[in-house]
Every structure is written in C-alpha cells, then in structure tokens.
Amino acid sequence: MIQIKHKRSGKTLKINTFWLRDHCRCGDCYNVETKQRKYNLLDIPKTVKPLKAEYIKDGLQYEVHWTDGHISVYDIDFLHDAQVEHVVARAEDSTVRTPWNQPFIVAHEDQLRTTLVELVSTEAAVRKIVQSLIRYGIAFVDGVPPNTTMTEMAVRRIFPPMKTFFGEMYTFSDVQDHADTAYSKQYLGLHTDNTYFCDAAGLQSLHCIRHVNGIGGDSFFADGLHAANELRHRNPRAFEILTRVQVPAEYIEDGQYHKHSAPIIRVDPVSGQIVQLRLNVYDRAQFDSVSQEEMQDFYESFRDFLEIVQRIENHWRFKLQPGTVVIFDNWRVFHGRHAYTGQRTMTGCYVQRTDFLSKARVLGIID
Structure with a gap:
C-alpha cells in the first residue's frame, strides 16, 4: 500500500501499489x-514497486518511478474519485432518481412531456x-401520428429499438x-416485461393507435423504486429475501422457449442501490430454486411487497x-391495463438497457 495526500479534501488515500501501476494513464x-x-496485465511484473514518488504541480499530481523502469503521473483527483468509498458516497448522495407515488407524479407531469415537433427539431427535447x-x-x-412508422420515428430520435422475437x-x-x-382483452396486472430473458429490455414504449366500438383499457403505472424503498424501510428482512431468492420465469410458444431466474429486487453489490425490479406473476415458472423450508419466508416477503405495489395511492x-407515445423504464416502473371492449391496437418497441444508459451518460445526466 502507498499513502497519497488528497489536497482538496485533506484526506489521505491508501492505495494498492499494483492498482496504481495498473491505472497509469500515460500514452504508453x-x-x-x-x-x-494498451497492455496485457501480465506485462506488469507481479512484484512491481515504486522506487521514487513525489508530488508535483502544487500537490495536484503525483509522479511515481517504478521498479520496471516506467514513470507514471497521476491526477490526485482521479485517484480520489476512483476509490470505492467515494463511489458509494456519490451513489448515496445522488438525487438523480426520484421515487414517486400517484399524487407526486401527477404534480410533476409537465416535466415528463414533450411533443414530436420539439423532439425532431431540438436537442433540448431529447434531453428532457x-x-x-x-x-x-x-x-x-x-x-x-397514430401509426407504427411515426411511433418508430419518435423512439429512434432518442434510442435504437431492440430486436426480439416480437420484432x-x-x-x-x-x-x-x-x-x-x-x-387479449383481459385485465393485466402490474408487471415488468421480459422476466424470462437473460437481459430484460431496459425501456418499453407503447402507443395506442386505435380503439373503436368499445370502452376500458385504461393503463396504470407504479414506481417499483418507491415500493422497494418502502419495503426496505418497513421490512428489511423481506427486502433482503427478495434480493437473494432466484425466481424462475419462462415463455413458451411454438419455436420459442425462454427461461431465466433472477431476484425480484436486484441491488448493486458495491453501492447497495436498487438496480432492477423484476416482477411478473404471469411469467413465473415452476418455483424450484429454494428448499421447501425456505418457501414460507419467500411467499410472505413477496406478498408484503405486492401489497405495497398494489396500493391504490401508488397507481397512476x-x-x-392515439397521438401519445409513453416510454417507461422496464427495470423500474410496473405497468398494467384494465380489460376493454371493442377493437384496440397498440404499437411500440423495446430499448436495450445499455443503449438507454449510454444516451444518459453522453448527455451528462448520469456518470
């Protein structure tokens, strides 16, 4: 280990010397x-050590001469920000995601909307x-305009659609x-899509392009982040169980058999922040991933979570x-719809998670 003083904060960083050598940012x-x-990790000698080290540029940089003959210069701010405790602290302090219930989201609805004209003509609308x-x-x-072509144009202005067996x-x-x-025309309860995929779509878009000769079909949404946060606060043990138990899901039709198991709540192993909600009571497969002795704890935890999700004050x-495309986070927001009559046609697409987050990073919205 080597100790490096971070001038701006006054903290002393304790850094592994091999990590330091591995993070050299020189042109070589x-x-x-x-x-x-540019290099294979095995190109660095296992026993590499600093021969000489000194602060330069008024203490804002750190120069190291290594036993393998290499010289590295580091920005100390870079070294500070790369330490896991600071990554975790930034995640805990982040206000980039705002949990919501129905009254809150309705009060902030103006922040959610733009028009197709604005979207195709300004980058500000894309960012919004x-x-x-x-x-x-x-x-x-x-x-x-209520058709698939124009719906695709609206989504493609921001993200490339994700291809699945649905197209x-x-x-x-x-x-x-x-x-x-x-x-079908049946009631469809709150859920996320693709729980049977190894990598569920990150976003989903929907556009009702036609509904005639009937009634019903209202959509409803609930914030899984809000519900999971409440469960974590109210019943930490149930939260922990739902982050650990692998829940199998499957999709079967002619020519397709998709199957995947994962927890209902996935947390980042470093920051502890909630990363993904995976909830679909329809797609659940044979539940064979825990012992029968553990089943009761799981079901009680799952029911506790569902009771929070299904509270009416959490439903928007x-x-x-026709004319409005909704795009939502399939790793966070649960969606459903009421039964309907008549003829109703929907169009839309999925977006890969990596494309969504890449766009957000390019725009400087997240790190």
Whole structure:
C-alpha cells in the first residue's frame, strides 16, 4: 500500500501499489482516443514497486518511478474519485432518481412531456425525455401520428429499438399472435416485461393507435423504486429475501422457449442501490430454486411487497390516447391495463438497457 495526500479534501488515500501501476494513464499504457488500456496485465511484473514518488504541480499530481523502469503521473483527483468509498458516497448522495407515488407524479407531469415537433427539431427535447426517464422512469411524446412508422420515428430520435422475437416494432391487439396475456382483452396486472430473458429490455414504449366500438383499457403505472424503498424501510428482512431468492420465469410458444431466474429486487453489490425490479406473476415458472423450508419466508416477503405495489395511492391511472407515445423504464416502473371492449391496437418497441444508459451518460445526466 502507498499513502497519497488528497489536497482538496485533506484526506489521505491508501492505495494498492499494483492498482496504481495498473491505472497509469500515460500514452504508453492508455489510448486516450479509444479510452482503452494498451497492455496485457501480465506485462506488469507481479512484484512491481515504486522506487521514487513525489508530488508535483502544487500537490495536484503525483509522479511515481517504478521498479520496471516506467514513470507514471497521476491526477490526485482521479485517484480520489476512483476509490470505492467515494463511489458509494456519490451513489448515496445522488438525487438523480426520484421515487414517486400517484399524487407526486401527477404534480410533476409537465416535466415528463414533450411533443414530436420539439423532439425532431431540438436537442433540448431529447434531453428532457432522457432526464425524465432517469429521474422518474417514465416520459411522454405527444403529437405523434397514430401509426407504427411515426411511433418508430419518435423512439429512434432518442434510442435504437431492440430486436426480439416480437420484432423491432411490435403491433398487437386481442388477436393471439403470441402466447402472452397482453394479446387479449383481459385485465393485466402490474408487471415488468421480459422476466424470462437473460437481459430484460431496459425501456418499453407503447402507443395506442386505435380503439373503436368499445370502452376500458385504461393503463396504470407504479414506481417499483418507491415500493422497494418502502419495503426496505418497513421490512428489511423481506427486502433482503427478495434480493437473494432466484425466481424462475419462462415463455413458451411454438419455436420459442425462454427461461431465466433472477431476484425480484436486484441491488448493486458495491453501492447497495436498487438496480432492477423484476416482477411478473404471469411469467413465473415452476418455483424450484429454494428448499421447501425456505418457501414460507419467500411467499410472505413477496406478498408484503405486492401489497405495497398494489396500493391504490401508488397507481397512476390514465387512458392512452392515439397521438401519445409513453416510454417507461422496464427495470423500474410496473405497468398494467384494465380489460376493454371493442377493437384496440397498440404499437411500440423495446430499448436495450445499455443503449438507454449510454444516451444518459453522453448527455451528462448520469456518470
């Protein structure tokens, strides 16, 4: 270990010397254009040590001469910010995500909406949508002509659609094109999509392009982050169980058999922050991932969570109308719909999580 003084905070950093050598950012070690390391880790001798080290540039940089003959110069702010305790502290202090219930989100609805005209003509509208998705997990684009082509254009202005066996853009009604309850007129409770995928879609978009000769079909949304935070506060043991127990899910139809197991609540192993909610009572497969002795604890924890999710004050209910595209975070926001009559056609697409977060980083909304 080596001790380095961080001038701005006055803290002393204790840093592993091999980590320090591995994080040299000189032109021989790091390609500043591709942002990639240039070497194999085994190129650094296992026993590499600092021969000489000194502060330069008024204590803002640190120069190290190594036993392998290499010389490294480090920005001490970079070394400070890269330490795990500071990464965790930044995550705990972050206000980038705002949990919500129904009264709160309705009061902030103006922050969620833009128009297609604004979206195609200004970068500010793109940023507003992405900011809303990061902060609240939901956003709307109004003034979109009710067809699949224009819906795709609105989404592609921000993100590339994700291709699945449903297609890139999907259009569905009550015709049973797939083995899914969504392809019906039935009530559909709060859920996230793709629990049976190894990597569930990060975002989902929906656009009601037609509803005639009938009533019903109101959509409703609930913030899983808000519900999970409440469970963590109210019943920490139930929260811990739901972050640990692997819940199997599956999707089966002709030519398709998808199956995956993961916890209902996934937390970041470093920061402890909630990363993903995975909730779908319809897609649950045979539950064989824990012993029968553990089942009761799981079911009680799951029921406790569902009771929070299904509280009416946590539901934001409205009817999707032709002309409005809703985009929401499939790792955070639960969605459902009421039963309906008549002829109703929906269109939309998924977006990969990595493309969503990449856009948010490019725009400087998240780190």
